[in-house]
Amino acid sequence: MILLYPTIVLLICMGLYTVLTQTNMIKIIIGISIVESSIILLLGAMAYFPGAAAPVLDHPFELVADPLPQALGLTAIVINASTTAIMLALVIKLHNRYDTLNIHEIKKLRG
Amino acid sequence: MDLLIWLIIIPLFTIFSIGIFNYINKKFVLPVVFTSAILQSGIAIYYIINRNNLLPQLYNVGNWQRDIAINLSIDNFTLVIFVLIAIMPLLSLLYSITEIQRKPAKFYLLINVLLLGASGMVMTADLFNFYVFFEIASISSYALVAFRDEDISLEAAFEYLIIGSIGSVFLLLGIVLTYQATGTLNMAMIPGRMAEIPVITRQVLMSLFIIGLGVKFALVPLHAWMPDAYQGSPISYIVLSSGLVVNVYFFVLVRILFIFFGVEFFQETIFTNLIVGWGVLSMLFGHGAALQQDNLKRLFAYSTIAQLGYVIIAFGLGTEAGIVAGSFHLISHALLKGAIFFTAGNLHKATGSYQIREMKGMAEKMPVMSIIFVLMLIGMVGIPPSNIFVSKWLILSAAVEAGYLLPAFMIVFGSFLSLGYYLRPVITIYTGYTGFPGKLPLLKFNEYFPTLLLAGICLIIGLFPGYILNIIDTAPEFLLEQSNFIIHILGG
Numbered sequence: 001m002i003l004l005y006p007t008i009v010l011l012i013c014m015g016l017y018t019v020l021t022q023t024n025m026i027k028i029i030i031g032i033s034i035v036e037s038s039i040i041l042l043l044g045a046m047a048y049f050p051g052a053a054a055p056v057l058d059h060p061f062e063l064v065a066d067p068l069p070q071a072l073g074l075t076a077i078v079i080n081a082s083t084t085a086i087m088l089a090l091v092i093k094l095h096n097r098y099d100t101l102n103i104h105e106i107k108k109l110r111g
Numbered sequence: 112m113d114l115l116i117w118l119i120i121i122p123l124f125t126i127f128s129i130g131i132f133n134y135i136n137k138k139f140v141l142p143v144v145f146t147s148a149i150l151q152s153g154i155a156i157y158y159i160i161n162r163n164n165l166l167p168q169l170y171n172v173g174n175w176q177r178d179i180a181i182n183l184s185i186d187n188f189t190l191v192i193f194v195l196i197a198i199m200p201l202l203s204l205l206y207s208i209t210e211i212q213r214k215p216a217k218f219y220l221l222i223n224v225l226l227l228g229a230s231g232m233v234m235t236a237d238l239f240n241f242y243v244f245f246e247i248a249s250i251s252s253y254a255l256v257a258f259r260d261e262d263i264s265l266e267a268a269f270e271y272l273i274i275g276s277i278g279s280v281f282l283l284l285g286i287v288l289t290y291q292a293t294g295t296l297n298m299a300m301i302p303g304r305m306a307e308i309p310v311i312t313r314q315v316l317m318s319l320f321i322i323g324l325g326v327k328f329a330l331v332p333l334h335a336w337m338p339d340a341y342q343g344s345p346i347s348y349i350v351l352s353s354g355l356v357v358n359v360y361f362f363v364l365v366r367i368l369f370i371f372f373g374v375e376f377f378q379e380t381i382f383t384n385l386i387v388g389w390g391v392l393s394m395l396f397g398h399g400a401a402l403q404q405d406n407l408k409r410l411f412a413y414s415t416i417a418q419l420g421y422v423i424i425a426f427g428l429g430t431e432a433g434i435v436a437g438s439f440h441l442i443s444h445a446l447l448k449g450a451i452f453f454t455a456g457n458l459h460k461a462t463g464s465y466q467i468r469e470m471k472g473m474a475e476k477m478p479v480m481s482i483i484f485v486l487m488l489i490g491m492v493g494i495p496p497s498n499i500f501v502s503k504w505l506i507l508s509a510a511v512e513a514g515y516l517l518p519a520f521m522i523v524f525g526s527f528l529s530l531g532y533y534l535r536p537v538i539t540i541y542t543g544y545t546g547f548p549g550k551l552p553l554l555k556f557n558e559y560f561p562t563l564l565l566a567g568i569c570l571i572i573g574l575f576p577g578y579i580l581n582i583i584d585t586a587p588e589f590l591l592e593q594s595n596f597i598i599h600i601l602g603g
Contacts, residue, residue: 019277025269032276039283046291069290072239076283079246083276086253090269097262108263 004045011038025091025101029084036080043073114154115170115183115234118196121147121154122227126220133216141208144219148201151226155197159190159582166190167589167599169236177601178297182236184600187585191438192233192355192362194582195445198568199354200226202561206453207347209555218258222351224251229359236600238286238296241363245282248356249275249327255348256340264343271336274326278333282323285316289371292316299600301371302593310380313372317382320367327360329416330423331393338404338412342465346456349408353415354449358441361419365426365437369590374429386427387510391521394420398528407455407465410532411448414491417529418444421522425506428513434587435580436505442579443498443572447491450565454484457558458540473540480554481540483566488533490569493526498572 011034018031047069055067091101098106125147132139158165167186171177185193204222211218228248235241253275257268290296292312293304305313322333329337341349368377377383397417404410418440425437455465461476462469474481490497503522510519572579589596 016277019273028273032273032280035277035280039280039287042284042287046287068239068296069287072242072287072290075239075243079243079250079279082250083246083253083272086250087269087272087276090257090265090272093257093260093265094269097265106266108266 001050004041008038008042008045011035011041023102023104025094025103028103029087029091032087033080033084036076036083040073040076040080043069043076047073113168113170114157115168115185116172118151118154118230118234119183119227121150122223122230125223126227129216129220129223137216140216140219144204144223145201147223148204151230152197152201155193158185158193159197162187162190162582169600178295178300181240182297182299182600183234184236185234186589186596186599187583188362188366188438188587188589189233190582191441191586192229192359194442194579195355195358196226196230196233198446198565199351199449202449202453202565203347203351203354205557206350206456206561207345208557210345210347210456213260218255218345218347221251221255221258222348224248225255225351225356229356232359232363236298238289238298238301241298242283242286245363246279248359249279252352252356255352256344258348259343259345261343263339267336267339267343271340274333274336278323278326280323281319281326285319285323288312288319289316297600298367298370299597302373302597305371306373313376314380317368317372320364320371324360324364324367328357328364328419331389331396331416331420334393334397334416337416338400338409341408341412342406346452346459350449350452353411353452354445357415357419358445361422361441365590370593370596373593374591377429383427383429387424387515387518390420390423390425390427391518392420393417393423394525395521395528396420398525398532401529401532404532405467407458407467407536408452410467410536411451411455414529414532415444415448417525418448420525421503421506424515424518424522425509428509428515429591430509430513431587431591432505432509432512434590435583436502436509438583438586439505439576439579440499440502442583443502443569446565446572447487447497447499447569450562450569451484451487451491453558453562453565454480454487457554457562458484460554460558467536467539470536470540471543472545475544480559480562483562484540485537487566487569488537490573492530492533496570496573498569498576501573501576 015031015035019028022028047066052063052065053061055064094106095101125143128143129140132143170183172181207218225248228244231244232241232248235244253268253272256271257264289301292308293301295301326333394417397413397420401410401413404413422437422440425433425440457480458473458477459465461473491499493499493503507519507522
């Protein structure tokens with residue numbers, strides 16, 4: 001548990017570093033997915049505390065995990081999945097047209 | 112009457128009916144889309160007209176107790192965006208009838224998703240729903256940028272998607288940490304608890320919100336997507352984005368900063384100077400970059416960035432006059448920029464290009480549209496009787512009143528700078544007549560009507576600014592006094 005928050009920080013930095021340094025579009029998408037997943041890990045870590053039960057309140061309980069970060073986490077997972085789907089769809093289209101995955105070779109937009 | 116929830120139900124219902132009607136009979140799609148757009152405008156106008164009896168209003172979805180409920184709220188500051196919701200979507204959809212020939216049903220579907228996200232973001236009073244609406248609007252924007260399916264639009268969409276995803280990660284981090292620090296996501300309960308947490312935490316949260324939302328309204332170091340996205344996307348989307356959605360993101364950031372942290376927090380620290388300076392920088396950068404552009408769409412995208420700089424200065428002052436001036440500039444810039452983009456689209460009919468150098472002698476082919484274009488560009492610089500003149504005057508006097516003389520000087524300097532690039536297309540289209548071969552392109556009703564209507568509205572606002580000032584003059588009450596907002600949401 002002590003290492004949980006440093007791990008999250010490390011993951012966020014790793015993901016951002018990947019996005020900033022890679023030139024391959026798929027690797028950039030992987031980087032973004034790492035950042036997004038680490039935020040979801042943070043949400044899970046926030047909700048949990050030792051000895052807490054799952055927040056399903058159909059039986060007597062003493063300690064439950066916080067349900068709100070979990071709900072937010074589920075929403076974020078769905079949103080991340082759809083963003084990743086759009087990104088991959090765009091990569092397929094761009095690859096069909098330019099025949100490359102390198103972002104430096106895709107530049108018609110220079111005003 | 113509780114009509115607030117209908118601003119969310121109507122677009123949702125339209126989204127599903129477009130799918131069904133497109134399957135049954137394509138003829139029904141347009142009537143459905145326009146009925147829904149007229150209804151949404153009607154609701155916004157209803158709230159604007161009856162503002163004295165109805166506002167502030169709270170709609171409690173599901174009637175839970177107010178601290179955990181899903182609250183939709185409207186107060187006098189929200190009316191700033193409601194003015195735009197009343198005007199922009201309808202005209203943008205009208206223009207899109209002839210512009211979008213390929214897969215129109217999909218376009219209308221995405222536009223309605225965008226409107227749903229925008230109205231939701233404006234009205235929601237808790238951060239959870241705000242995040243959901245934010246992502247709804249963002250994802251539909253990504254799809255709309257890629258809509259023309261050309262090389263440049265796909266490239267721009269990918270760029271926007273990468274920058275936008277990183278931005279929303281920071282926003283989500285800000286929301287998560289706000290929850291960690293305060294234990295609530297209800298916008299009215301956060302301010303009270305926010306005052307108790309350490310200053311450094313508050314500053315971190317504030318930077319996360321500024322980055323997350325700043326990406327979306329093209330705050331200067333995060334602006335790179337905007338010119339690219341505008342270059343590749345349809346005019347109807349650009350008008351809606353520059354005229355409504357960008358302003359919505361800005362509006363939400365202003366509300367979050369003022370309500371969560373309070374105006375005293377800014378005035379005690381150096382943040383007021385920082386934000387005003389940031390506004391000046393984005394304004395100068397936008398004007399400077401626009402000087403080098405040859406593509407009309409890119410030029411006006413940079414001009415939008417610069418104009419938002421003025422709004423940042425005005426809100427950054429943190430005074431009552433500044434907020435009124437900023438809201439006025441937000442509205443008048445959105446209307447005039449919409450008209451300018453429509454005109455650029457109309458001129459495109461004659462040349463088939465947005466490059467300024469290929470527009471030589473355009474005035475010969477489209478005399479009326481050219482004159483309107485010239486008048487609007489000069490109006491954009493801020494020459495009376497345009498509405499931009501009134502709003503720049505208000506910002507200027509607010510800045511001088513608050514003691515910011517250098518930013519006030521920079522506003523005037525920036526306007527002169529902008530004259531440089533607004534006059535370039537004017538000179539090009541009035542020189543180098545080449546003789547026009549073939550038939551003149553005839554504009555259809557739905558192409559010139561939105562242009563003329565928006566230009567007319569701008570002129571009327573410029574001549575009689577009281578109409579808009581009456582609507583927004585009570586807006587600062589709900590920003591500067593956190594207690595007003597808290598009592599409005601949570602009850603007395």
